[in-house]
Amino acid sequence: MKSRLLAVTALRNMLSPALAVLIFSLAGCLGMSGKDMDRQSETLVLPKSIAVVGFSSAIGLGDDSRTMRSPLTGFVFEAEPVVREVTDLMSGMLFERLVSMERFNLYSPEQTNGVLAGLLQTAAGLSMPQDKLFIGIGKRLEAEAVLTGLVFRWQEREGKQYGVNRAASVAFDLQLISTADGSVIWRDKFDKTQRYLSEDLFDLGTFLKARGKWMSARELADIGLERILKGLSSYAGDEPSLMDEIDRNL
Numbered sequence: 001m002k003s004r005l006l007a008v009t010a011l012r013n014m015l016s017p018a019l020a021v022l023i024f025s026l027a028g029c030l031g032m033s034g035k036d037m038d039r040q041s042e043t044l045v046l047p048k049s050i051a052v053v054g055f056s057s058a059i060g061l062g063d064d065s066r067t068m069r070s071p072l073t074g075f076v077f078e079a080e081p082v083v084r085e086v087t088d089l090m091s092g093m094l095f096e097r098l099v100s101m102e103r104f105n106l107y108s109p110e111q112t113n114g115v116l117a118g119l120l121q122t123a124a125g126l127s128m129p130q131d132k133l134f135i136g137i138g139k140r141l142e143a144e145a146v147l148t149g150l151v152f153r154w155q156e157r158e159g160k161q162y163g164v165n166r167a168a169s170v171a172f173d174l175q176l177i178s179t180a181d182g183s184v185i186w187r188d189k190f191d192k193t194q195r196y197l198s199e200d201l202f203d204l205g206t207f208l209k210a211r212g213k214w215m216s217a218r219e220l221a222d223i224g225l226e227r228i229l230k231g232l233s234s235y236a237g238d239e240p241s242l243m244d245e246i247d248r249n250l
Helices: 002-014 017-030 034-041 084-101 109-119 130-141 201-210 217-235 242-249
Strands: 049-057 066-069 076-079 105-107 145-155 158-160 163-166 169-178 184-193
Touching (some): 049 084, 049 130, 076 145, 076 169, 084 109, 084 145, 084 217, 109 130, 130 145, 130 169, 145 184, 169 217, 184 217
Parallel strands (some): 049 105, 049 145
Antiparallel strands (some): 066 076, 145 169, 158 163, 169 184
């Protein structure tokens, strides 16, 4: 309790008095929201082992930018082509964060891609729909679940840390699939364009993480990965910290 009070005090000291009153009033309301009650009632049993397929681009390099619904999660995004270097970077960042959680037995994107290549060399593999391929990867590696995602947007910051012509903008989703039956264990998304706090008072978490600076696309994406993986832990019954609750709700 004492540590939570200290955290609240520190946050108040960082904000102007008027803004602090508004933000913490909102946080208090959100603390009793239906979303939080649902989160507590929908506790997940997480798998012990995960094959991390990683990310791919939601649309091909030759396709036009458009609004689309994710074929994985059903969330809607403003999407544009994303190059392979970015999806590989995101896959590596995702795997590193999962390793740091020290919670799962993990198979890396390199391992899963090797299994996928083997599956696609068979006639049966070539005719498999994507969801069956994911299950096949999990079974080959004897992993309880498969984690995969799509990157919908990766717009780099134009300008410097303290002044930009265009802010960074990143969008992606993740889905955890059961190897046993192909059911969806968990899904989430991150869709963010950095803004001034005065333009979006509900984005306090990103403002604090950025420390008042304009972030690169990689920095923004890393915040997104941290946020939704903490969300996965909270859905599994882990007690979130005060900062985690503020970050996810605002």
